[in-house]
Amino acid sequence: MxxxxxxxxxxxxxxxxxxxxxxxxxxxxxxxxxxxxxxxxxxxxxxxxxxxxxxxxxxxxxxxxxxxxxxxxxxxxxVIASVGTFQELINAYVGKLEARGAATAEDVKWSLKHYVSEPFPGLVAKPVSLIGPMHIRDIIARMIDNGVTTYCNRVRSQLHAAFQMGLEQEYNPRSYLENKVQFGLLSNPVASVPVQADWEKAGDRALSPKELSTLWNLLPEQLSLVTSELIRFLIAAGGQRPEQLLASERKLYQPDHLVIHSKKGVEGERTLHVVPLNKLMRHSLKVMNQVSSTSAYPFEGNIPGQSLNANSLSRAVSKLYSRHKDKFDGPFTLRDLRRTCKTLMGVAGLDKSLRDRIQGHAFSDVSSKHYDRYDYFKEKQKGLQRWALWLQHNVIEGE
Incomplete structure (x- = not known):
C-alpha cells in the first residue's frame, strides 16, 4: 500500500x-x-x-x-456496492445461530454488539462489500487497546464465520435467489487479519483450597448479590459451564435437581444434563428467590426477563482479582473456576469418572455412546453432597 x-x-x-x-x-x-x-x-x-x-x-x-x-x-x-450492510450480515449470522439453537448464540450476539456494533456505528452501517481487512484490524486493535487479550481472537473468529456465511449465501446456487439481502461479497476480509497466537495457550490454572476460600469470602462484599451467588452456585455445583447454566430457565430448577440443556455438539445429538442439588446450591437459590421468585431465570441480570450475561460474569471475576492481587498466587479467570472444581473434587475423594459426569462431559466410547442409558443420578447426588461438605470444612470455614 x-x-x-x-x-x-x-x-x-x-x-x-x-x-x-x-x-x-x-x-x-x-x-x-x-x-x-x-x-x-x-x-x-x-x-x-x-x-x-x-x-x-x-x-x-x-x-x-x-x-x-x-x-x-x-x-x-x-455507489456500486450491494445494499446489504455490515450490521445486516451480523444480524443474519446471529439469527442463523439462534435458529440452530447453538450454545454460542447469546455469546456471539453480545460480543458483536459490544465490540463491533456499538463502538463502530458508522462502520456497521456501510455496505458489507466495502469492509476490508483494515476495518477488521481496527476492531481488534481497539479491543487490545482496552486490555482485551484472548477474547479478541474469539471476536475475530466470530467475524470470520459471519463473513464466511455471507460468502456461502452469495454463491450457493440453490438458495441465492431466496435471500432478500444481497451482500456482494467476493472475499473474506477477516482472513488477512492474524490470530494473536500467544494468547491461545491452553490454561492450567487451578486455585488452591486457600485461594478458593479467599474468593468465596470476598464475593458478597466485592460483587453484586446476583453475581456473588451465581459464582458460589457454580462452585457448589462442581464447576458447571456458566453459559449453559444461565440459559436454563426457572422451570428447569426442580426441588432436588437442575436440568441443563447441553448445546454442545450438532443439533440432534445434544443431551439433557441433570445436576442434583446439594445444600450449598439450595442456599444460593433461596437467596435468589428472596430477590425474585417469579423471574424467568433464577440468576436474572439488569434487564427483566433475561439472565445475567456470561461475559459480564467473566469480567466481574477478572476485576475482582485485579483489585485483590495480593490475596492470590496469580491471575485467574472464570474459566479457571471450572478447572479448580474438577481438581479439588478429586482432593475431596470423587473419582475422575464421577467428576466427568458431574461436569457433563461426553463419554465417547461405544458402550457409553450407544448402550449405556443409566442416568447416574444417585452417584452424582452423593458426589455433590460430599463436595458440599468438603467445601464447608475447607473453603467456607477455612479462612
Missing amino acids: LTEKQILSLKPQDNDYVISDGRTARGEGVLLLKVRPNGTKEFYFQRHVNGKKRLTKLGAWPSMKLTQARDKCRAEKE
Whole structure:
C-alpha cells in the first residue's frame, strides 16, 4: 500500500505512469496515483464498467492527502456496492445461530454488539462489500487497546464465520435467489487479519483450597448479590459451564435437581444434563428467590426477563482479582473456576469418572455412546453432597 513518504519520493518520467494503492477484491475498484511528466501527482479511482476501465479523478497530491483520497475512494465504491450492510450480515449470522439453537448464540450476539456494533456505528452501517481487512484490524486493535487479550481472537473468529456465511449465501446456487439481502461479497476480509497466537495457550490454572476460600469470602462484599451467588452456585455445583447454566430457565430448577440443556455438539445429538442439588446450591437459590421468585431465570441480570450475561460474569471475576492481587498466587479467570472444581473434587475423594459426569462431559466410547442409558443420578447426588461438605470444612470455614 502507498505511503506519504513513498509518494514524496516518486520522480517524474518521460510519460505518465501509475502506482496502485494495493490490491482489492475483484470488482471493488482501486485507488491509483498517476505521476505526470511535469511532476504533478493525481489520485484516481479506477473500476471496470461493462468490461471497460473507467477513471474518476479524486484530487491532486499534496493538497489532497492519501487518507483523504482513500476516503473518497471508499465513497465512490459505495455507489456500486450491494445494499446489504455490515450490521445486516451480523444480524443474519446471529439469527442463523439462534435458529440452530447453538450454545454460542447469546455469546456471539453480545460480543458483536459490544465490540463491533456499538463502538463502530458508522462502520456497521456501510455496505458489507466495502469492509476490508483494515476495518477488521481496527476492531481488534481497539479491543487490545482496552486490555482485551484472548477474547479478541474469539471476536475475530466470530467475524470470520459471519463473513464466511455471507460468502456461502452469495454463491450457493440453490438458495441465492431466496435471500432478500444481497451482500456482494467476493472475499473474506477477516482472513488477512492474524490470530494473536500467544494468547491461545491452553490454561492450567487451578486455585488452591486457600485461594478458593479467599474468593468465596470476598464475593458478597466485592460483587453484586446476583453475581456473588451465581459464582458460589457454580462452585457448589462442581464447576458447571456458566453459559449453559444461565440459559436454563426457572422451570428447569426442580426441588432436588437442575436440568441443563447441553448445546454442545450438532443439533440432534445434544443431551439433557441433570445436576442434583446439594445444600450449598439450595442456599444460593433461596437467596435468589428472596430477590425474585417469579423471574424467568433464577440468576436474572439488569434487564427483566433475561439472565445475567456470561461475559459480564467473566469480567466481574477478572476485576475482582485485579483489585485483590495480593490475596492470590496469580491471575485467574472464570474459566479457571471450572478447572479448580474438577481438581479439588478429586482432593475431596470423587473419582475422575464421577467428576466427568458431574461436569457433563461426553463419554465417547461405544458402550457409553450407544448402550449405556443409566442416568447416574444417585452417584452424582452423593458426589455433590460430599463436595458440599468438603467445601464447608475447607473453603467456607477455612479462612
